[in-house]
Amino acid sequence: MKSAFTEVQKFNQWWLRIILLGIVCLPVYGLFQQLILGEPFGSTPMSDLGLVLFFIGMLLMAGLFWYLELRTELDAAGIRVRLRPISSEVFTWDQIEHVEIITYGFVGYGLRFSRRYGTVYNTSGNKGLSLRLKSGSRYVIGTQDPEGITQVLRTLDKI
Structure with a gap:
C-alpha cells in the first residue's frame, strides 16, 4: 500500500x-x-x-x-516505524487508542525506553508522534516534520 x-x-x-x-x-x-x-x-x-x-x-x-535510519510511514492501514537495522513496528489504526504530536524532553537517541513516554524512536529534536495503544503500551516516534504528520492525520480523520 x-x-x-x-x-x-x-x-x-x-x-x-x-x-x-x-x-x-x-x-x-x-x-x-x-x-x-x-x-x-x-x-x-x-x-x-x-x-x-x-x-x-x-x-x-x-x-x-x-x-542507521529511522523510517516512519502513515497511511489508511496504520503506522509503520523502522529503526534500521535494529527494530520495526507496525500499528494498525484499530490497535491505536490515541495519537497526537507532542513536544518532549530529551530522551536520548536511537531506540529508548522511557517511563513517561514508553518506547521512543528518536534521531534528533524534541517533536514526536505519540501513540497510546488500546493495550496500554505507549510509543513516541520522533519527527522533523510534525506539520506533515498532522496534515496526514487530519486527512485520515485520526485527530
Missing part, C-alpha cells in the same frame, strides 16, 4: 560525525605510527594484528551509525 506520509531520518548531528571521525582516525594514526614508522603506538602498544582489528571495529561502528 502506498504511504500517505513517509519520513526518513538519519543521525546527521555535526558533533556525532566529529566523534565518529575521531574514533576512526585514532587507530589510523596508530597504524601509521606502528606499521609505517616502526614506532610502538602508546606506552603499552597493541600487537599489529590487535591494532588492525581495533581499526576494523571502529570502522564498523562508524559504518553502523551511517547505516
